Amino acid sequence: MKAPAAKGKASQLTRSRLAHRASGPTMSYLKTRIRASRLYQAAFILAIVELTRRLHQAYRQAYDKHAADQLLPQNPQGDVDLSPAQRKVVEYINTLAKGLMNNKDCREYIQDGPESDFRITNAIERLAWLEKNRGITYFHGMEFNNGSGLAISAVRGTYTGFGRSSPRIVPGYYFFTEDVGRVTEYWRIDRDQARLLVILHELRHDVTRSPDSGPPGGAESGDGHSQAILKKCLGLVTEIPKQ
Numbered sequence: 001m002k003a004p005a006a007k008g009k010a011s012q013l014t015r016s017r018l019a020h021r022a023s024g025p026t027m028s029y030l031k032t033r034i035r036a037s038r039l040y041q042a043a044f045i046l047a048i049v050e051l052t053r054r055l056h057q058a059y060r061q062a063y064d065k066h067a068a069d070q071l072l073p074q075n076p077q078g079d080v081d082l083s084p085a086q087r088k089v090v091e092y093i094n095t096l097a098k099g100l101m102n103n104k105d106c107r108e109y110i111q112d113g114p115e116s117d118f119r120i121t122n123a124i125e126r127l128a129w130l131e132k133n134r135g136i137t138y139f140h141g142m143e144f145n146n147g148s149g150l151a152i153s154a155v156r157g158t159y160t161g162f163g164r165s166s167p168r169i170v171p172g173y174y175f176f177t178e179d180v181g182r183v184t185e186y187w188r189i190d191r192d193q194a195r196l197l198v199i200l201h202e203l204r205h206d207v208t209r210s211p212d213s214g215p216p217g218g219a220e221s222g223d224g225h226s227q228a229i230l231k232k233c234l235g236l237v238t239e240i241p242k243q
């Protein structure tokens with residue numbers, strides 16, 4: 001799950017725009033500056049769009065069962081077993097998560113269908129299995145893959161069935177911080193709710209074998225999935241925050 005970006009930059013930008021509008025005599029100089037900064041912004045947005053497109057491509061390819069081994073280094077910087085203290089935190093959150101998934105709406109969203117369908121893995125059983133079988137590990141960092149941006153957590157491992165790298169949920173450094181890498185402030189939830197959201201979000205990726213996709217803010221984006229989990233599992237109706 002991606003880490004929410006800091007808000008400071010946006011408000012600085014607004015302030016500097018207002019300052020430009022208010023001043024008089026040095027207008028042409030300012031206009032030039034505004035134009036330059038708009039150009040810069042446009043280039044920046046293009047770069048982001050391109051990056052997002054490439055990331056999605058990369059995800060699609062990575063999730064292709066045959067390509068997974070070659071395209072994504074499975075253990076680029078190494079995730080490790082949870083420390084006893086981390087394990088305590090994770091087990092506490094998992095207990096809450098399993099409780100929430102007793103609710104059918106929540107469970108069927110996480111596992112993407114009813115468990116009466118033989119193709120569907122029961123998400124409660126899956127989480128219990130992961131917890132018991134070193135399927136939840138720790139990554140001491142924030143950037144899980146080179147250039148992928150900061151994240152709270154990820155899923156790792158291949159789904160090729162060769163057992164070289166078993167699928168697992170990997171909370172990173174942010175997960176264990178007080179504000180869970182700003183997830184608390186982003187969704188206006190408390191620390192345990194934020195950690196629950198992270199675990200359920202990654203569990204859904206693990207069980208459904210599908211990545212976040214689609215345009216940012218859409219139902220299939222990372223935020224869209226998180227919003228649905230907050231609603232169906234935690235009973236919280238939220239807007240996707242504007243970045």
Ligand SMILES: [Zn+2]
Nearest residue numbers: 001201212222
């Ligand atoms: Zn995600």
